[in-house]
Amino acid sequence: xxxxxxxxxxxxxxxxxxxxxxxxxxxxxxxxxxxxxxxxxxxxxxxxxxxxxxxxxxxxxxxxxxxxxxxxxxxxxxxxxxxxxxxxxxxxxxxxxxxxxxxxxxxxxxxxxxxxxxxxxxxxxxxxxxxxxxxxxxxxxxxxxxxxxxxxxxxxxxxxxxxxxxxxxxxxxxxxxxxxxxxxxxxxxxxxxxxxxxxxxxxxxxxxxxxxxxxxxxxxxxxxxxxxxxxxxxxxxxxxxxxxxxxxxxxxxxxxxxxxxxxxxxxxxxxxxxxxxxxx
Numbered sequence: 001x002x003x004x005x006x007x008x009x010x011x012x013x014x015x016x017x018x019x020x021x022x023x024x025x026x027x028x029x030x031x032x033x034x035x036x037x038x039x040x041x042x043x044x045x046x047x048x049x050x051x052x053x054x055x056x057x058x059x060x061x062x063x064x065x066x067x068x069x070x071x072x073x074x075x076x077x078x079x080x081x082x083x084x085x086x087x088x089x090x091x092x093x094x095x096x097x098x099x100x101x102x103x104x105x106x107x108x109x110x111x112x113x114x115x116x117x118x119x120x121x122x123x124x125x126x127x128x129x130x131x132x133x134x135x136x137x138x139x140x141x142x143x144x145x146x147x148x149x150x151x152x153x154x155x156x157x158x159x160x161x162x163x164x165x166x167x168x169x170x171x172x173x174x175x176x177x178x179x180x181x182x183x184x185x186x187x188x189x190x191x192x193x194x195x196x197x198x199x200x201x202x203x204x205x206x207x208x209x210x211x212x213x214x215x216x217x218x219x220x221x222x223x224x225x226x227x228x229x230x231x232x233x234x235x236x237x238x239x240x241x242x243x244x245x246x247x248x249x250x251x252x253x254x255x256x257x258x259x260x261x262x263x264x265x266x267x268x269x270x271x272x273x274x275x276x277x278x279x280x
Contacts, residue, residue, distance in 0.1 A: 011042030013071070018044045040065075043072040062092045067103070070111045078119045079128075080146075092120045096132030096164065099187065107134030114139045120159075121146030122176075127161045133187060133203040135164040145174035145181075157220070158183040163204055165231075171211040181214035181222040181241070184233050205231030209239055209248075216244030223248040 011017040045063070062079040065072055079092040093115060097108040113135070120128040120143060128145050131138065145159040157179030160169070163186070174181050186204035204227065214222035222241035225233050225248065235248045236255060 007040055007043075008038050010040050013042060016042045016044045016073075020044070038069065039067045040069045041071050043069075045072070045074045045077065064094045065110055065113055066094070066097050066108055068109050070109070070113065073114045073116065074118060075114070075116050076118065080119075080121055080123050091126055091130050092124045092128045093118075094130045094132070095138065096135035098163075099133050102134065108132065110135045112137045115141075115143060117142045119144045119146075121148065121150070123149035126151065127158055129160045131160070131162045131164040131167055133163040136166045138164070138167050139170070140167060140172060141170045143172045145172070147174065147176040147178070150176075150178055158224075161185060162207055163187060165203065165205045165207070167207045169207065169209045169212060173213045175215040176217045177214075177220060179218055179220040180224045181216060181220070181244075182209065182212070182224070184223075184225040186227045186231065203231075204233070206233065208234045208236075210236040212239045214239075214241040214244060216241060218243075219245050221245055221247070221249055225250045 009017065063074060063077075065074075074093060095113050095115075096110040099107075102108055110132075115129065116139065124147075127150075128147075129140065129143075131140070140160065147159055150157070150159075157177065158181060159174045159177060160172075160182045162169070162182065162184045169182060184204045184207055204225075209223050212222070216222065222239060222244060223235050225235075233250065234253050235250060237252050238255065239247055241247045
């Protein structure tokens with residue numbers, strides 16, 4: 001598929017390439033994907049919309065970052081109404097490739113990408129965001145998901161599908177899902193492929209969830225982890241949900257209180273209360 005904006009150029013850590021618009025800026029393309037980053041590192045995508053593209057009114061996905069594209073930032077953008085002609089490819093943002101589309105069966109290591117402060121939905125036909133196996137170490141923060149109009153064409157029905165490793169999912173807000181809010185998956189097919197080809201151990205491991213909020217309006221979990229016995233994920237107690245089945249299907253991790261810090265603050269604000277106390 002052709003796209004209106006497609007690149008294989010890269011910036012550097014000290015000189016990122018910036019693609020920036022304002023609220024009136026819209027990338028429009030009726031014949032292809034909205035925006036493609038392929039083998040492209042250190043891009044900063046900020047403040048534009050994507051509409052009327054095949055891959056919102058988009059026939060397929062909105063933004064696809066893939067083929068080892070690393071250290072990119074997608075920020076303050078709005079994507080809605082995706083997958084109008086191909087509902088099974090209606091994601092707003094995709095990072096990496098599904099293992100079945102890896103080049104020469106090698107992982108697509110699109111790592112350390114940041115997706116922050118975007119408005120996704122309504123009308124994404126599958127998931128708003130997919131973080132594929134092979135990718136790792138990214139940040140998903142302060143995004144808003146509107147799941148009205150979504151479908152479960154791919155059999156999941158969630159705002160965010162995490163198949164990568166070591167992502168931090170922090171302070172996102174979602175409303176209206178047909179099933180789950182966030183779903184962590186270690187693909188069974190990928191695991192079998194890895195065992196036979198000795199590529200690398202990956203898929204849905206060591207992801208951290210904190211400060212997220214789900215207004216599900218469904219009978220699903222805010223955060224559902226599939227095949228948790230294969231690897232560890234952390235769901236902190238400061239996540240919240242409403243109008244759903246439960247916060248998560250795995251044990252919740254309570255944050256450890258820093259008693260040394262609490263004691264130091266008490267001594268600072270009320271020192272006379274402790275003048276006769278022997279401290280160790």
